[in-house]
Structure formats: C-alpha cells, structure tokens
Amino acid sequence: MTEDALHMTRALDLAALGLNTTDPNPRVGCVLVRHGRIVGEGWHERAGEPHAEVHALHAAGAQARGATAYVTLEPCSHTGRTPPCADALIAAGIARVVCAARDPNPRVAGAGLARLEAAGVAVQSGLLESGARALNPGFFSRFERGRPHVRLKLAMSLDARTGSAEGGRTWITGEASRADVQAWRARSSAVLTGAGTVLIDNPRLDVRIVYGPWVRQPLRVVLDSELRCPPHSAVFGGDHAIVFAAADAAQASVEGADAASRRIERVPRSERGLDLPAVMQRLAALEVNEVLVECGARLAAGFRRCRRSRLRTNPQAETRFPNNFLEGRTQRLSGKVRALCEAAAPKRLARGRHMSAAKDPVAGFPR
Numbered sequence: 001m002t003e004d005a006l007h008m009t010r011a012l013d014l015a016a017l018g019l020n021t022t023d024p025n026p027r028v029g030c031v032l033v034r035h036g037r038i039v040g041e042g043w044h045e046r047a048g049e050p051h052a053e054v055h056a057l058h059a060a061g062a063q064a065r066g067a068t069a070y071v072t073l074e075p076c077s078h079t080g081r082t083p084p085c086a087d088a089l090i091a092a093g094i095a096r097v098v099c100a101a102r103d104p105n106p107r108v109a110g111a112g113l114a115r116l117e118a119a120g121v122a123v124q125s126g127l128l129e130s131g132a133r134a135l136n137p138g139f140f141s142r143f144e145r146g147r148p149h150v151r152l153k154l155a156m157s158l159d160a161r162t163g164s165a166e167g168g169r170t171w172i173t174g175e176a177s178r179a180d181v182q183a184w185r186a187r188s189s190a191v192l193t194g195a196g197t198v199l200i201d202n203p204r205l206d207v208r209i210v211y212g213p214w215v216r217q218p219l220r221v222v223l224d225s226e227l228r229c230p231p232h233s234a235v236f237g238g239d240h241a242i243v244f245a246a247a248d249a250a251q252a253s254v255e256g257a258d259a260a261s262r263r264i265e266r267v268p269r270s271e272r273g274l275d276l277p278a279v280m281q282r283l284a285a286l287e288v289n290e291v292l293v294e295c296g297a298r299l300a301a302g303f304r305r306c307r308r309s310r311l312r313t314n315p316q317a318e319t320r321f322p323n324n325f326l327e328g329r330t331q332r333l334s335g336k337v338r339a340l341c342e343a344a345a346p347k348r349l350a351r352g353r354h355m356s357a358a359k360d361p362v363a364g365f366p367r
C-alpha cells in the first residue's frame with residue numbers, strides 16, 4: 001500500500017466514526033501529514049458542528065503549514081451551517097490536498113478543489129473513492145439519483161413467511177437479529193413502514209442502543225393511503241414522524257394534538273397503494289439519505305421491482321438472486337435458495353436467527 005493510500009485508509013476509518021451521527025451530512029474523515037508524520041486528525045460528528053478538516057487543523061495547529069491533507073470527501077467551498085473548509089485549509093498553509101471522492105452536492109461539485117488549486121494548493125482526487133462512496137451510499141444517491149438509498153429488512157422463516165397468517169403479532173427472529181436491526185436503524189436517516197404493520201404490530205421503530213453521549217433518532221415514516229393509523233400509534237411517539245397519504249384521501253384531523261405527533265404529506269396513488277417513487281423523491285428533498293424499510297409482505301412486494309436483491313442469513317453468507325425471485329407471489333423459497341440458506345447457517349436458522357435484508361434496489365418477499 002502506498003503512503004497516500006495508508007493515510008486515506010486512516011481517514012476513512014475516522015469517517016466511519018460518524019456512521020450514526022452525521023445525518024443529513026456525509027461521514028467524512030481527515031488526516032494531516034507533515035514529513036511523513038500525522039500531525040492532526042478529525043472527523044465530522046454532527047450536522048452544524050465543525051467538519052473533519054476543521055477538527056484536524058485544530059489538532060495540528062502550526063504544524064499544518066506545508067502538510068498534506070487526506071480528506072475522504074472534497075472540502076466544501078460554500079458557507080452552509082459552517083464556513084468553507086477549502087478556505088480554512090488555504091489559510092492554514094496546507095500544501096497538498098488528496099481527497100477520495102468529489103462532493104456530489106451541486107453547491108460544491110468540484111468548486112472546493114478548484115478553489116484550492118486557484119490558491120496554489122496541489123490537489124488530487126479519486127484515491128480510494130469506493131471507500132468514501134460505500135460509507136455514504138445515501139448521500140451520493142440523493143444527489144446523483146434524486147432519491148435515498150433504500151434497504152429492506154425482512155425477517156423471514158425458511159418457507160418465506162414474514163408474518164402470521166392469522167394476522168397477529170409474531171416474532172420470527174431472535175436477539176441477534178434484533179441487535180442487527182438496531183444497528184441498521186441507528187445509521188438510517190429514516191425508518192419506513194406500512195399501515196398494516198402499524199395497525200397490527202404497533203412498533204416504535206426507534207433506536208434503543210446507546211452508542212455515544214447522545215443518540216440520533218431516525219425520522220419515522222408511515223405509508224397510510226387512507227390515514228387509517230390512529231394518531232396515538234407508538235410510531236408517532238417520538239419527536240418527528242411523517243405519514244404519506246393519498247392526495248385524494250379524506251381529510252384527517254391533522255390539527256391540534258395530532259399535528260404535533262405527525263406531519264401528513266400527500267402523494268399520488270399507484271396501482272398497489274401509494275406511488276413509491278414519489279415518496280422517495282419527497283424524502284430526498286427532505287435530506288433523507290438512507291431509508292430502512294421495515295414492513296410486512298404487502299409493502300415489501302411494492303418495493304419488489306428490482307434488478308437484484310440479496311438474502312442475508314449471516315454476515316459470512318450473502319447470496320444474490322435473479323430478478324424474478326419470488327415473482328408471482330410464490331409462497332415458498334425455491335429449493336436452490338433454501339439449500340443455500342441451510343448450507344449457510346443451519347444452526348442459526350434453527351435458532352430463529354434468520355434475517356433477510358435486501359440491499360438497494362430493494363426486493364420484496366410476499367408472505
């Protein structure tokens with residue numbers, strides 16, 4: 001590994017420390033190196049607070065002069081919640097800036113590097129870019145595709161069931177899977193579900209792990225065309241929730257006490273319910289980077305149009321399936337898939353630790 005790659009790897013590790021907290025900002029890390037020695041490090045922790053470069057410059061002090069800055073994302077050139085980092089790097093006398101990825105935000109998009117170059121700073125970009133993108137799939141998706149990065153979590157039995165046929169509340173997974181779900185929620189900008197799950201399970205969909213001095217709660221999102229979910233549902237118990245309803249659905253009592261617990265947004269209908277691309281577009285406009293979908297079979301099927309999906313049985317065993325997996329409301333996993341699952345983790349499956357998670361673009365598994 002080259003020295004540049006080594007330092008960028010360290011910067012990526014630092015960026016990852018902000019996994020659960022930077023939203024809606026990207027996770028970014030920075031390392032300052034002078035004469036082969038690290039003189040300052042930093043990462044962005046929370047929107048509105050200093051960016052990674054500012055923390056690293058602060059740690060380096062006068063030693064920043066003549067140093068190389070390794071930054072996982074192009075330094076910003078605009079005044080947002082904080083002043084431009086490009087200016088701070090120039091003022092500190094940084095001689096060279098190596099960044100992993102260009103900022104897809106049109107307010108930056110190359111302008112940060114151009115500003116550095118114009119000030120005589122040597123710039124390079126693209127080093128370990130895939131690492132920076134992998135850390136920020138939602139941030140890149142929002143600016144490049146106009147929608148968040150979507151993950152679908154489905155707890156599923158070996159015969160592809162995701163809920164009780166009688167319609168009651170059931171537990172399919174065990175402790176380990178629930179811990180996984182907490183980790184996925186913690187990094188997500190929003191957790192999204194359907195009216196069916198709210199009415200049957202009444203989940204809170206919140207983060208209950210403590211990972212630092214404060215815990216960021218994701219936005220709770222419910223797709224409820226006709227506004228059937230009662231305003232006192234547990235999912236509306238946090239400080240922010242959005243209900244997407246059909247544009248032509250009857251007016252709900254959204255004033256007064258209701259209005260405090262949930263905001264109602266109207267979107268067009270589609271063949272199966274609400275227009276999911278319209279929902280995603282609106283969430284992107286609300287700066288939602290990553291969405292974790294935790295729903296029942298019906299909404300999961302709505303997310304099914306996909307080119308690929310993954311079934312996760314455990315971290316060591318990940319399997320890709322063709323597009324037509326479970327097409328046509330098939331009730332059972334195909335023999336091949338079932339064999340793969342059993343081969344991957346027979347003991348864990350037997351203990352009920354079977355969790356499937358389709359990665360973006362999402363796939364659905366009908367009950």
Ligand SMILES: NC(=O)c1ccc[n+]([C@@H]2O[C@H](COP(=O)([O-])OP(=O)(O)OC[C@H]3O[C@@H](n4cnc5c(N)ncnc54)[C@H](OP(=O)(O)O)[C@@H]3O)[C@@H](O)[C@H]2O)c1
Binds near residue numbers: 155193198270276
């Ligand atoms: N295994 C798991 O991982 C898991 C997770 C959560 C829940 N569950 C189980 O799933 C069961 C509930 O499943 P469910 O299918 O009734 O509920 P669901 O998938 O959570 O919600 C379905 C509802 O979402 C609304 N919706 C809005 N737009 C939609 C669209 N484009 N496509 C599809 N639906 C859309 C529809 O209600 P409107 O027409 O009223 O809008 C629809 O009835 C419960 O038994 C629960 O325990 C399992």
